Amino acid sequence: MTDGNPHDNPGERRAAYALISPAWAMFVVLLAGPSLAVVVLSLTDWQLGAPTMNFIGLGNYQQLFADRVFWKSFTNTFVYCLVVVPGSVFLGLGLALLIEGATFGRAFYRAAYFLPVTSTLIAMAVVWEFLLHPSVGLINVVLEQVGITGGDWLKNPGKALFTLAGIGIWQSAGLNMVLFMAGLKAIPPDLYEAAEIDGASSVWERFRCVTWPMLGPATLFVTVVSGIRSFQVFDTVEVLTKGGPNKSTEVLLYTMYTEAFNFFRTGYGSAITVVFLVVVLALTLLQVKAGEKRTHYG
């Protein structure tokens, strides 16, 4: 707003440039440069350590879009998101409503449900691996008590991705819960009184007439944020399934990781990164839009 202000003084300007230049340099070297370089690399056939690098135009992308494993990976990532996003958003919303409406124990519940969000996911993935153990795991042992045979959760191609999605929901529901709690606090209490005077007497009526419409922008925001987070699924895949069995849990970041850092196909891995980046940026723009809407409601 004061850009190029004629009244600014040279001393202030010099100090400003001195203060900001380290950040500027780091931005260029560590973030902007590499992010552009990945686009350039995606147009080459380079492999790490190879002496030659040729520009092959969109060759990597052609190869990528013709690759069945890539499409499998792309669809798996979306299926994962389509399970985790609604699961964790609705769970988060339900928890926020139940806890905020409680007369006591709110801080306790909030902390307890939030615990999985901050705990080290890799360590917890190792714990889940044990819980999901086909014969001695807690889950199958409990299921057996009620007469259900759990089977192998991580080695069954039809189940593995959904098992990982379950862990994803477990891990992220608490985050959505606190985001919704912030949204609930912003609803003016007199709206509920007004709704009651207008005849919205049941809990459900009050939710339908006040909470849900007022929470709309927050819900959109939480949904997009969950989408971005779950699109980046990697940790549980690397620890629990390595993309298997039969590529059934192959997801985008995992494919990128194996191509770029196991096979060192740098150019090809870069092309996958670009696809990943495009999707995340598209979701982020949605998030910015959702954020704008949310602030209107204050």
Next chain:
Amino acid sequence: MTRRGSLLGHVLRHAVLLAGLVIMLAPFVWMISTSLKPPNEIFSTKLSLLPTNWAAVENYTKAFTKVPLLRYLLNGVIVTGGIFFLQLLVALPAAYALAKLRFRGRDILFTMVLIGLMIPAQAPAIPRYVMLYQIGLLDTYAALILPFVFSAFGIFLMRQFFKTVPDDLMHAARIDGLGEFEILWRIMLPLAMPAMLAFGVISIVTHWNDFFWPLIVIQTGDLATPPLGTLFFRNEEAGSDFGPLMAGTVVITAPLVLLFLAAQRRFIEGVTLSGMKG
């Protein structure tokens, strides 16, 4: 919300919340419980929380001797501490300049920060790796720390905070003859403590738990961060000796969980803020 409500409603609400809690916390409870049990009780299908024969000492001793658990934790402290310190060093001056000083190009530079916020951490991974490879820094602490020195989120958060500090404070300081560096160091820094703490929570949780980057750049066991160390331990065990393995995961998860329990409010606020970062 519903301020009144029947007794039945209250009972139902807490019943649902407590039942959900059992499922959410089961992994933690079972992890601790298993870390106390001898193998024959772990492999029995009888469910009990506490062991009949305690094997806590054996399991934890084994966990600490099989892999250098303390070393992993120390690495975690060095890496997260190093990252956070350098992030502040870069972000604080920039945030102050963006919030309080007038200079040509300020709006463009702030737009850069906003763009930086949008880029997911994995996007620049390949070129960063190539750079570290070429200067021979792979498999070092530097490889774990340097790529994260620039934090768009840190600059953004601090700038928003500095915006709320009244200009009069700076004017008075300038009249007293203080330069911009001194104003930042002596006046702004002490004021910015709450914002720095909020950023600290986010930075530390993010980098303590980060797995993707350490997995890529670290080969040597001695340099493993806690998540990578957990994976080394799991692979070593080949998934059979669950007692010590669970003892190891207890030790690895304990620092952040304890920190969280000690400073819940700040944690939740901080992570809620970062939720906006995605």
